[in-house]
Every structure is written in structure tokens, then in C-alpha cells.
Amino acid sequence: MTSKDCGSHTHSRRKLIRRIIWSVIFVLFIILLTILLVWAILQPSKPRFILQDATVYAFNVSGNPPNLLTSNFQITLSSRNPNDKIGIYYDRLDVYATYHSQQITFRTSIPPTYQGHKEVNIWSPFVYGTSVPVAPFNAVSLGGDQDNGAVTLIIRGDGKVRWKVGAFITGKYHLYVRCLAYINFGNKAAGVIVGDNAVKYTLTSSCSVSV
Secondary structure (H helix, E strand, O other): OOHHHHHHHHHHHHHHHHHHHHHHHHHHHHHHHHHHHHHHHHOOOOOEEEEEEEEEEEEEEEOOOOOEEEEEEEEEEEEEOOOOOOEEEEEEEEEEEEEOOEEOOOOEEEOOEEEOOOOEEEEOOEEEEEEEEOOHHHHHHHHHHHHHOOEEEEEEEEEEEEEEEOOEEOOOEEEEEEEEEEEOOOOHHHOEEOOOOOEEEEEEEEOEEEO
16 A cells, blocks of 8 residues: 555545534534523423421520520421423422521421422421520520510522423522511410420411522
């Protein structure tokens, strides 16, 4: 074989490799474009959360000065997928309570789950904290709220979700849920007594959701 034939063979092989590479790039571009078009047409809506109720087992301030909060309550939280062609994977969802922007309970993890089209999921996690130090300025407000017999908490959800469109599953998105909970401790008639010291309060509070 002459050097001319060898050079021609090498050139043809390089040309074939370039064609294969460009073909792969073109196919990937078409797939990505199709996914983006489907995504734009479907326009996925974020899930809708409602805080249905809270059963309070304990909510006590102690210490000297009184700045240690012990709380224990069970909430009922519902989530609805409003999309009729898109499913939602909840890879992680932690629920906890805050008072005046300060976290006052531990995080409670809700098991990972998949939510189908138009499907509703209902969770009833316990959120609690034992002798949690409260910031001085919050301790004053909390003492006043207890004297008045009512307290306003924010139930928060912090997690990761993925969207499922047909066989395509997106990457993870951060999910933030914020639910207002106004609990009237001073009036047990405002709730239903469900145990020796437990009172269940109906809230039915729509939550703000951002993804």
C-alpha cells in the first residue's frame, strides 16, 4: 500500500467519525428540543398544600427567665397535584414549626413518595421540640401570647421534588411550603378534646408554595 492510499484511508476514517459525532449531537438536540417543547406546552403547576388541623399535646414555656419551649403536636397536611399530565416525586420533605422566624421544633421527615396526576396525599406527622431555647425578644412575645391564650405559628415544609412527564423525569427542584397556624390555646371549646391533655384544632389554612 502506498503512502497516498494510507493517507486517503485515514482521511476517510476521520470523516466518518466526524459524521457519527455530528449525528449523535443532532439526535441529542432533537430529544432536548422535544422535551423543552412538551414542558412549555404542559406548563407544570406547583403542588397545592393545605394545613387541615393541629392536635396539641404540649406547649409549655419554662426556665428562669422563661425562655425554654417544649412543644408536641400532630398536624394534618394535604398536598394536591393540580397537573393532569405531570407526576411529582417527593424525594425529601421535612416539616417543622417556627415562631417569629425562629425554628422551635425538630425537623420531621415525611417518607419519599410519588404523586400521580390530580392525586391528593395526606400526611399526619408529629412535630415536637424539648426545652428549645427561645431568643429573648421571642420569649417576651411568647409569654404575652400565652397570657392572651393564643399563638400564631408557621408550619414550614422544606424538600426536593422532581417532575415526571411521560417517561422523562427532571432534575431535583427545591420545594418551600409555608402554612399559617393560629392556635387558640386559651379556649379549649375552639377545638375538640381527644385525650387527657390533647386538643385538636381545625385550621384549614391554605399554604404558600414556591418551587
